[in-house]
Amino acid sequence: MSEFVFIYSTFPDEASARRVAEALVTAKLAACVNITAPMTSVYEWQGKLETGPEVAAFIKTRRALADEVIAAARPLHPYSVPCFLILPIEGGNEDYLAWARGQTKNK
Numbered sequence: 421m422s423e424f425v426f427i428y429s430t431f432p433d434e435a436s437a438r439r440v441a442e443a444l445v446t447a448k449l450a451a452c453v454n455i456t457a458p459m460t461s462v463y464e465w466q467g468k469l470e471t472g473p474e475v476a477a478f479i480k481t482r483r484a485l486a487d488e489v490i491a492a493a494r495p496l497h498p499y500s501v502p503c504f505l506i507l508p509i510e511g512g513n514e515d516y517l518a519w520a521r522g523q524t525k526n527k
Contacts, residue, residue: 421483421508422483422508422509422510422511423482423483423509423517424480424481424482424483424509424512424517424520425481425482425483425486425506425507425508425509426478426479426480426506426507426509427478427479427481427486427489427490427493427504427505427506427507428476428477428478428479428503428504428505428506428507429476429477429479429493429497429502429503429504429505430461430474430475430476430477430502430503431474431475431476431477431497431498431499432472432473432474432475432498432499433473433475434455434458434475436496436497436498437453437455437475437477438455439496440453440477440493440496440497441453441455441477441479443492443493443496444479444481444489444492444493445523447492448523448524448525449481449485449488449489449492449524449525450479450480450481450485450489450523450524451480451481451519451520451523451524452480452520452523453477453478453479453480454477454478454480455475455476455477456475456476456477456478457475458473458474458475459473459474459475459476460472460473460474461473461474479493480509480520481524482520482521482524482527483506483508484527485524485525485527486506488527490504
């Protein structure tokens with residue numbers, strides 16, 4: 421298994437994504453969080469087809485911190501059923517990965 425993962429999450433707006441991102445980076449649970457431009461999501465919720473804008477966040481963290489990241493982000497997330505998907509990072513340039521190690525707490 422790889423040392424690092426992305427935790428993918430979606431938010432209703434940039435402000436809520438930024439609030440979670442800042443909390444995770446400040447707590448050394450994430451090295452970096454990338455927040456995307458608005459996108460359109462289509463999904464079914466409570467039996468009704470929904471379409472609306474969302475922003476995605478890619479949380480870069482150590483695999484060992486993934487459960488702690490989700491536990492810290494969940495109460496800050498505005499959705500009652502937030503999306504947290506763990507995606508493996510297979511590798512990368514060693515200088516970046518060294519920086520990411522230094523930005524996240526050891527576990």
